[in-house]
Amino acid sequence: MTVFLPPPDFLDSPRGRDLLRPARSRAPGRTDTLPDRASVAVVGGGLAAIALAGTLWHAGVTDVVIVDRQGRLGGRFLARADLLGQRVLRSPYDHHPGVEGYRDCELLDFARLHWDALTDVERRQVRMAQAGHRSVVPLDVFEAYCDHVVTAHGLARRTWRAEVRHVSPGPDEVLVETSLGDIIADTAVLCTGEEPVEAPPTWWPEQDRPSGVHYWYEPVTDTAGTTIVVGAGLSAAHLVANALAGGGRVRWILRAAAEHYQCADVNASFFRAEGRARFHGTSWQDRLDLMRQQRRASVMFEFRPGFTTAEAQGRLTVHRGVDVVRVRALPAGDTAVELADGTTVTGDRAVLALGTRAMTGEGLLPAEVVAVRDGWPDLDETTLAYSAAPRVHALGAAACMVLGPAARNIDGHRVGASRVVTSILAHLAAPAAAGSSFDAVEHAHA
Ligand SMILES: Cc1cc2nc3c(=O)[nH]c(=O)nc-3n(C[C@H](O)[C@H](O)[C@H](O)COP(=O)(O)OP(=O)(O)OC[C@H]3O[C@@H](n4cnc5c(N)ncnc54)[C@H](O)[C@@H]3O)c2cc1C
Structure with missing residues (x-):
């Protein structure tokens, strides 16, 4: 059997090239007062939020407010990679935060548009990807592509730089309290990513x-x-x-x-439908066991x-x-x-x-809503909404016990986003209740 070992120069890729990237997509987030109301409030502006907000845009939902600590969409992922000197993504070209199921420009198309700027190694990687083989993606190209998705869907102007302090679900709405003011939203999505594990x-x-x-x-x-x-x-x-x-x-x-x-962060099968099927319908204990095996460093x-x-x-x-x-x-x-x-x-x-651990919503949502079990939140298997708060969803690593270990990866965000958006559309289509369940809170904040 021939064993192909990818050489170390695959890891080397220039950073900071002048690729097609609209400056406004890199805006550091708005700091003016938040709108009082929105259809969707997104907590966290990482890669999961980009995938989600782009999918919402295609579904005709643009009344979206994204609140992120750092303010720049995807900024934390890029900052972490740069700090480590990580020049290429671990995930392949078909994993990106563009929208699943729409004929947007794919990451691979985007790389080909920048052919002149690519090194010989990077061009070979593009050809490998075109031929359906595993290949690595330059962080430079990935960053510019994220900027493209942000611009194409008008996401920068929907993003505020602020800390979300509390998320309070009501029967018909969700109150999101932030350092820049409060928003009442029809639905909310927690895209809060993962935090580093500290030493015992x-x-x-x-x-x-x-x-x-x-x-x-x-x-x-x-x-x-x-x-x-x-x-x-x-x-x-x-x-x-x-x-x-x-x-x-x-x-x-x-x-x-x-x-x-x-090669990949988790076994490749978990990026496909059959990988998710290994989770669906299995017992909690089986899922815990699979997670233990599959999430090893x-x-x-x-x-x-x-x-x-x-x-x-x-x-x-x-x-x-x-x-x-x-x-x-x-x-x-x-x-x-x-x-x-x-x-x-x-x-x-x-x-x-x-390592890192998934943010489950603890500290943001009431503990009885998160209902943590073995470190994981209690989410609906279909909608990724909290079982006790159907208008609040979780996207990203928090959804691992529903979607499998790939939920924490870029590809998992796209899969999760399409489920969450289906659920959001159902909520938005439901007849509006008379008055706001947060009137009392609104008055208190007035
Ligand atoms: C160094 C490194 C390399 C990686 N490489 C890959 C890779 O090649 N491929 C891959 O698929 N995955 C990779 N991953 C995993 C990667 O982190 C995820 O795919 C992706 O970044 C997760 O996106 P996210 O939106 O869930 O989280 P993040 O990108 O971390 O975004 C979450 C955002 O929410 C904000 N936030 C959290 N709480 C609040 C709050 N209360 N108020 C306001 N804002 C808040 C955070 O500040 C952050 O900006 C890598 C991870 C690391 C650390």
């Missing part, structure tokens, strides 16, 4: 985080000396690769018995040759199958990471990449 308190008990310890989402520019990287996923792999490329040494700590190399194959060489040269030491038990600062400014097998690993700094 036992790692540095009774003290602040030691000074040499960083998380993957914080800038770490110094790669001199030895960097300790904790974590087994793509973020950890970028941290290892960056430190090696900067001329440093790396001690890489994995809880798993070995590195797990895989993995790294793109392209990293393997570089890591194997660095390990053979002694620049990379991998500590496999060990848990971290404690992290502490050493007097000389170094950092020590103590492992469960008794080893202590020391370095100039430690960077933690411990």
Whole structure:
């Protein structure tokens, strides 16, 4: 059997090229007062929100208000990728936030429009995608495509930069309270993404985080000396690769018995209907088991040759199958990471990449609406609405226990968006109730 190993240069792609990108799509979000009312209030302006709002536009629903902390649509994903030096997407060309089922420009078409700006490697990747093979997408092209979707559907002018503090579902409407004022919406969709997992308190008990310890989402520019990287996923792999490329040494700590190399974030079958069918109609316990198996951390194959060489040269030491038990600062400014097998690993700094966890709506919605079970919200299997609040939906990672592990990925957002929009259209078509269930709240805020 021939095994094709994609080479490391697939990971390299220029950033910041002058691709076709309307400036207004990159506006930092409006900061004027929010409209009092909207058909749909979207909490969070990430890739899921772009997919959703574009789908709503095609369904004729443009009275949409998107509220995002950072304000720029898709901005958090791009910022996280740039911070890690991630130059290509892990997902293929057919995964993008354009609208499913409409003849919009696809990401692959968009890349072909920019043929002159692509490198030889990128052109080969486009040809691979055209031939139906796995290929990687330059982050530059993906960003410009997102900007295109934002502009084509008029989404930037529907986006406000604010923090959503509470979402209160009523029988006929939803009250969304934000740092820029309140909105009453017919329906709301939580597209709040995932937050980084932090270290357990036992790692540095009774003290602040030691000074040499960083998380993957914080800038770490110094790669001199030895960097300790904790974590087994793509973020950890970028941290290892960056430190090696900067001329440093790396001690890489994995809880798993070995590195797990895989093309996509989850098994490809979960991006297809048959993958979702593995979830539909199965027991909660079976889904939990599948999620446990499928959400394990993995790294793109392209990293393997570089890591194997660095390990053979002694620049990379991998500590496999060990848990971290404690992290502490050493007097000389170094950092020590103590492992469960008794080893202590020391370095100039430690960077933690411990994964992310889905935002379920906890803290925004009443706890009885979220009804968290094993870390997941209680969502309707068809509409992705909260079972206890049919006018509030969840899109993105929070929907994993309905759509399967791919719900957290770009392709899953499109699948979820079409379900959520069908549900929203049904609510909007229902006869309006007389008066607002939030009149009392409106008066209180007046
Ligand atoms: C480094 C990295 C690389 C990745 N690469 C890929 C890839 O190649 N392919 C892929 O399919 N997936 C990838 N993923 C997964 C990726 O994060 C998701 O596909 C995508 O970003 C999720 O979109 P989202 O809209 O659900 O969340 P996000 O893009 O994170 O957007 C959520 C937004 O909601 C905002 N928000 C949250 N709460 C509030 C609030 N209360 N008020 C206001 N705003 C709020 C956040 O600030 C954020 O802007 C990657 C993830 C990371 C971290």
